[in-house]
Amino acid sequence: MTRQMFISESALKSLAEELVKAGTRLVGPARERNGDLVYREASDLGEIELGGDPPTRSLKEFFLPPTEVLLTYRQKQGDVEVTPAPHVFAPLVVIGARPCDAAAVAAVDKVMDWDYHDELWFGRRLATTIVSVACGGGDASCFCTAVGLAPDSAKGSDVLLVPVEGGFHAEILTEKGEALVKAHAARFTEGGKAEAAKAYRDAARGKVQANLSADPAKIRAFLEAGFDHPIWKGIALRCHGCGACAFVCPTCHCFDIVDEPDSIERGTRRRNWDTCQAAKFTLHGSGHNPRNEQNCRIRQRMMHKFAIYPARFGEILCTGCGRCIRVCPGGMDLLETLDKLGRLPAGAPAEAKRGAP
Amino acid sequence: MTQGNLYAPYLMRVDEVVEETVDTRTLKLSFKDPEVAAKFDFKAGQFGEYSVFGAGECTFCIASAPTRKGYIECSFKKVGRVTAAMRELNVGDTMGFRGPYGNSFPLDKMAGKSLVFIAGGIGLAPVRCVIQNALDLRDKFKDITIIYGARSVGDLVYKRELDEWAKRPDVKLWQTVDPGGETKEWKGQIGFVPNVVEKAHPMALNAFAVVCGPPIMIKFTLPVLAKLGFKDDAIYTTLENRMKCGIGKCGRCNIGPVYVCKDGPVFNAAEIKKLPPEF
Numbered sequence: 001m002t003r004q005m006f007i008s009e010s011a012l013k014s015l016a017e018e019l020v021k022a023g024t025r026l027v028g029p030a031r032e033r034n035g036d037l038v039y040r041e042a043s044d045l046g047e048i049e050l051g052g053d054p055p056t057r058s059l060k061e062f063f064l065p066p067t068e069v070l071l072t073y074r075q076k077q078g079d080v081e082v083t084p085a086p087h088v089f090a091p092l093v094v095i096g097a098r099p100c101d102a103a104a105v106a107a108v109d110k111v112m113d114w115d116y117h118d119e120l121w122f123g124r125r126l127a128t129t130i131v132s133v134a135c136g137g138g139d140a141s142c143f144c145t146a147v148g149l150a151p152d153s154a155k156g157s158d159v160l161l162v163p164v165e166g167g168f169h170a171e172i173l174t175e176k177g178e179a180l181v182k183a184h185a186a187r188f189t190e191g192g193k194a195e196a197a198k199a200y201r202d203a204a205r206g207k208v209q210a211n212l213s214a215d216p217a218k219i220r221a222f223l224e225a226g227f228d229h230p231i232w233k234g235i236a237l238r239c240h241g242c243g244a245c246a247f248v249c250p251t252c253h254c255f256d257i258v259d260e261p262d263s264i265e266r267g268t269r270r271r272n273w274d275t276c277q278a279a280k281f282t283l284h285g286s287g288h289n290p291r292n293e294q295n296c297r298i299r300q301r302m303m304h305k306f307a308i309y310p311a312r313f314g315e316i317l318c319t320g321c322g323r324c325i326r327v328c329p330g331g332m333d334l335l336e337t338l339d340k341l342g343r344l345p346a347g348a349p350a351e352a353k354r355g356a357p
Numbered sequence: 358m359t360q361g362n363l364y365a366p367y368l369m370r371v372d373e374v375v376e377e378t379v380d381t382r383t384l385k386l387s388f389k390d391p392e393v394a395a396k397f398d399f400k401a402g403q404f405g406e407y408s409v410f411g412a413g414e415c416t417f418c419i420a421s422a423p424t425r426k427g428y429i430e431c432s433f434k435k436v437g438r439v440t441a442a443m444r445e446l447n448v449g450d451t452m453g454f455r456g457p458y459g460n461s462f463p464l465d466k467m468a469g470k471s472l473v474f475i476a477g478g479i480g481l482a483p484v485r486c487v488i489q490n491a492l493d494l495r496d497k498f499k500d501i502t503i504i505y506g507a508r509s510v511g512d513l514v515y516k517r518e519l520d521e522w523a524k525r526p527d528v529k530l531w532q533t534v535d536p537g538g539e540t541k542e543w544k545g546q547i548g549f550v551p552n553v554v555e556k557a558h559p560m561a562l563n564a565f566a567v568v569c570g571p572p573i574m575i576k577f578t579l580p581v582l583a584k585l586g587f588k589d590d591a592i593y594t595t596l597e598n599r600m601k602c603g604i605g606k607c608g609r610c611n612i613g614p615v616y617v618c619k620d621g622p623v624f625n626a627a628e629i630k631k632l633p634p635e636f
């Protein structure tokens with residue numbers, strides 16, 4: 001059962017101080033020198049922006065870093081010694097996560113635990129407590145409410161804070177959340193301010209709902225039957241295949257595995273972010289490429305997020321955070337595409353031919 | 358304290374290097390850790406991520422059979438970075454191996470039936486694993502027919518084993534090379550694999566077919582098998598979509614709803630016909 005509490009702004013500041021003093025890493029949306037708002041380590045809650053613009057990058061990099069050592073090796077005369085990367089991590093508390101970013105992490109958990117438990121991902125998950133702050137409704141690219149989430153979703157968060165007069169209504173959602181409250185018990189007061197929080201939550205939902213009202217079930221039905229639909233022929237005319245959309249996406253988790261020798265004798269094996277939008281992603285050794293056109297690659301991205309992942313893991317692999325829209329140099333607009341797909345009838349029209357993307 | 362993780366490979370020693378063709382070699386590998394060697398088991402059709410430290414990892418089927426204990430073999434064609442590094446390996450060198458991954462050929466379902474193996478070029482590697490497995494349990498199966506083709510005599514792999522199979526009275530072996538690929542001494546067929554399948558005319562009744570080779574060969578072989586009466590769910594093949602993790606995480610091997618590394622790499626023709634043409 002969710003416990004409801006209240007924490008004042010100054011108490012939250014003190015809580016952050018206590019964390020930092022205890023050696024816990026504190027992370028939240030903070031400005032870079034160039035003005036970008038990103039999730040980064042902070043030494044004080046004053047650096048962290050609780051609300052306002054969506055951060056340009058997501059929380060993903062704290063669980064799946066852009067580049068990460070899997071193992072190091074040393075070799076001499078045919079003999080090799082391998083040291084796997086450790087998967088125990090120092091405690092970290094995120095304060096001010098966007099609910100959509102917390103939800104994304106919970107969605108990716110499923111694939112990272114699919115039969116094979118990814119120790120590196122879950123090592124970081126285990127060490128991290130996520131305190132989200134309900135969002136005020138984002139900007140014109142946000143569409144979380146169209147993918148089953150909301151600006152105040154609890155999914156993936158350990159504690160959800162909703163701004164109210166003088167502080168935050170706090171919902172304690174998980175054991176990790178309880179542990180945080182227990183460790184800083186003096187900062188919280190019993191009984192939330194649910195009533196006061198409601199007006200904020202309703203207003204935020206209404207704001208996002210106005211951006212897009214598509215039905216994910218309808219979109220999935222279209223994608224599952226519409227592989228040959230003519231819409232895919234022209235879908236990627238504005239796409240450069242740069243992959244920026246995937247890198248800023250909180251749920252895209254494709255990676256590559258490469259060796260980086262430091263010398264003949266030693267080096268590291270790493271996993272690096274990769275993307276299905278890159279032409280070489282599926283290139284076979286023979287030179288054959290199953291997805292040889294950008295149209296196919298965009299279709300794959302849509303299908304993976306809105307049909308394949310939902311069928312396999314019961315989750316839409318998109319939180320409607322809008323980042324791919326904000327970042328795309330070609331002006332590809334997922335919100336627009338979803339709106340379009342949502343209006344198409346499921347199934348390919350009769351004249352479409354299989355194998356003609 | 359060493360903590361393993363999913364991506365840390367077992368270490369393997371190269372025990373033997375066999376030159377199959379100009380660009381293809383077979384490596385015989387054994388686990389360096391005797392405990393791992395004792396525990397390791399797999400099923401025909403499964404694959405692994407093989408690595409050369411400093412060059413990286415790549416995906417190969419396990420080309421030897423699970424019935425032959427103590428070692429595994431992989432046969433590879435040099436096409437890129439890792440396979441080029443693998444060509445530099447000598448007996449005594451160390452490689453990495455993660456696996457076994459993926460599903461396997463349904464040998465239980467095939468028991469008591471006739472088997473028809475059809476392969477082209479290096480496509481014989483995954484098929485050879487099933488052939489060896491079936492020959493090691495020969496009593497469990499009825500007729501065994503092997504139809505194998507390559508572009509030229511020089512492109513045939515596993516020549517020593519082809520000679521062995523040719524001598525066995527309980528195996529019908531058809532070897533063929535593309536027209537122009539024959540030598541003066543060549544005693545096998547001359548022609549493309551699908552035509553030789555037609556000529557060999559294997560019985561479809563109570564039989565399973567295992568087909569592997571270049572996409573074009575598979576494309577023209579399937580209609581021949583259909584004509585011979587093989588149902589789609591009695592024809593098995595293995596797909597080779599590019600992979601990295603091999604364990605359903607990296608997102609590389611998707612074909613529509615299917616993750617080839619987890620749901621495959623072995624599929625029957627009925628399953629393949631349901632997939633979008635992205636392989």
Ligand SMILES: Cc1cc2nc3c(=O)[nH]c(=O)nc-3n(C[C@H](O)[C@H](O)[C@H](O)COP(=O)(O)OP(=O)(O)OC[C@H]3O[C@@H](n4cnc5c(N)ncnc54)[C@H](O)[C@@H]3O)c2cc1C
Nearest residue numbers: 284285287415416417418432433434437438439440482597
């Ligand atoms: C389940 C499965 C089983 C497989 N089994 C086998 C098997 O038994 N035997 C086998 O041989 N293969 C097999 N393969 C294919 C094998 O995985 C690839 O051939 C292998 O990964 C290639 O690795 P690489 O690092 O050498 O190539 P990479 O270096 O990754 O090359 C990849 C691509 O880059 C291109 N490229 C590489 N170097 C250059 C260059 N210098 N200039 C221009 N282009 C270049 C290549 O043409 C190729 O298209 C299998 C694949 C799968 C998925």
Ligand code: SF4
Nearest residue numbers: 239240242243245328
């Ligand atoms: S959709 Fe935009 S951001 Fe994504 S790969 Fe294409 S050009 Fe790059």
Ligand code: SF4
Nearest residue numbers: 249318319321322324
């Ligand atoms: S696909 Fe776009 S909107 Fe959806 S989660 Fe990824 S970046 Fe956000």
Ligand code: FES
Nearest residue numbers: 603607608610618
């Ligand atoms: S190879 Fe990584 S998901 Fe299949």
